[in-house]
């Protein structure tokens with residue numbers, strides 16, 4: 001096949017995978033066209049792309065699934081190729097075909113290969129002919145009750161009935177004995193008919209403790225095909241993958257090689273081109289059976305990238321250009337071990353149902369060759385009901401499984417999301433679980449260990465509340481080290497701060513459905529930058545000292561020192577400890593007299609140095625009067641009174657460095 005020259009790609013997708021594809025394409029000097037729905041006007045994939053076209057309303061059916069609209073954009077933007085990502089149109093044979101007919105290269109396999117794998121029974125027939133091992137079963141045309149019962153009895157029990165049009169675990173029935181077969185068959189057919197409009201089924205021997213092991217394959221248009229080893233994706237809930245890893249723990253070199261060769265045979269059998277995945281059920285005795293083939297780049301492809309050192313999107317584009325595969329099988333090898341944890345907006349305490357809302361804070365672990373984050377969101381973005389609730393993928397790599405798993409735990413602790421509930425704490429518990437550490441895996445792993453993942457938020461909540469109290473007091477008492485933005489000023493804060501004679505303050509926290517009150521007293525500080533308090537909570541008094549920096553609260557409770565992370569936005573304070581978080585709301589307990597005087601303080605318009613102070617505490621100043629002069633980037637800026645004011649306190653002196661937004665002068669407006 002002649003080489004093609006792909007200079008511009010339309011990415012028919014959104015979120016992390018669209019961003020991930022754009023990054024590689026741009027690195028290869030290729031222009032990128034994004035498409036977006038109403039919900040994604042300022043999404044990351046839109047901002048990253050060289051151009052972006054609106055394609056419809058928020059629901060996927062009216063945007064990302066509109067093959068006609070997307071093809072039209074591809075033509076109008078002069079794209080040479082379309083990358084479908086995963087989901088949406090990635091395994092839509094008509095779309096692949098329509099692209100080809102319009103001389104736009106579909107970055108994926110030919111139409112026929114997608115079609116061949118679309119039906120479970122057709123796929124199994126093709127694989128059977130090619131000599132690919134299948135679970136003993138029947139996937140024939142004769143769908144009569146009699147024939148199916150007869151085939152079932154021949155196979156033996158337990159047995160599985162699968163809808164041939166099924167997917168994602170829908171339309172499956174386990175049958176324990178011959179007597180139960182007909183009832184299960186009818187119930188499976190009813191579900192298949194209503195879900196897929198097709199009640200054809202196949203029957204096969206049920207493996208009770210299999211693992212999901214899949215092989216990454218790659219084929220070019222010059223008849224070369226290789227495999228890029230395997231991934232173990234046994235840890236799933238409701239057929240959604242949760243943690244994937246590569247290589248599969250405990251797989252022998254011999255089985256790896258056999259499985260890889262079989263996967264290449266499967267790809268060749270359907271004239272494959274590009275990236276694909278052949279899924280196997282891997283049984284305890286070392287036997288493995290073809291399950292299905294995914295004719296796309298998969299969500300979990302980064303674990304393969306980490307152990308092979310390759311960029312699979314680059315390979316896809318290379319192959320789509322008509323060029324040969326970059327490496328031969330002999331040149332490929334496995335280096336180390338990788339995990340991917342899928343970070344979902346979902347609530348482990350509410351049956352793992354998706355959660356929605358704004359991400360108010362996003363703190364990522366340090367990124368390096370050991371830790372990678374693929375995400376399509378930033379703080380401020382909204383997770384909506386319209387799309388998949390996966391908000392990021394955390395990928396870690398190290399020299400072996402044990403050290404990679406330690407990396408995973410560490411990175412999960414540093415993955416901070418506020419604003420909505422996620423599965424991060426659950427993932428951390430999973431990565432800490434003994435059976436997972438022992439790699440005692442099978443597809444029922446999560447069901448089997450379900451009870452072990454109850455989240456214990458109440459545990460050590462006192463420490464969280466004391467840390468939160470320390471943060472509130474440090475922020476409100478305007479200790480210079482912590483004075484950063486104007487919103488942090490006590491005068492712009494209505495959380496209960498007030499100057500009072502006996503120097504105590506009441507902080508009311510709302511946590512879930514409770515209001516928790518902490519009474520704080522100042523104590524003498526032992527050092528310049530730590531501050532000491534007594535906090536009364538639940539009738540007990542805790543002497544606490546510490547300091548706050550860089551989103552961390554350093555806490556010393558009677559000699560026991562600890563550190564937690566936090567994010568503060570107005571009255572919302574989120575404390576992160578280990579992989580858990582506590583979302584606290586500061587409840588307004590101030591009395592109305594405190595609000596009678598307007599207190600618009602004067603703050604720094606940019607970071608810089610104070611070069612002149614023209615007022616002192618107690619001065620009366622008139623509107624427009626110059627109060628302080630700052631210098632930054634060799635430019636002078638004069639801070640002036642916006643109205644008639646009383647200067648309560650000048651907070652900086654000549655020569656002081658101030659942060660952008662730092663409060664400079666505390667004032668009271670003269671009425």
Ligand code: MV4
Pocket residue numbers: 135160167168169204205206207208210211212233234236239281291292443444
């Ligand atoms: C099986 C099986 C046991 N025996 N087939 C589930 C989804 C579909 N693609 C195939 N599935 C299974 N097929 C036989 N003969 C167990 C499963 C299965 C499963 C497979 C992979 C990953 C997770 C799973 C969870 C439950 C059941």
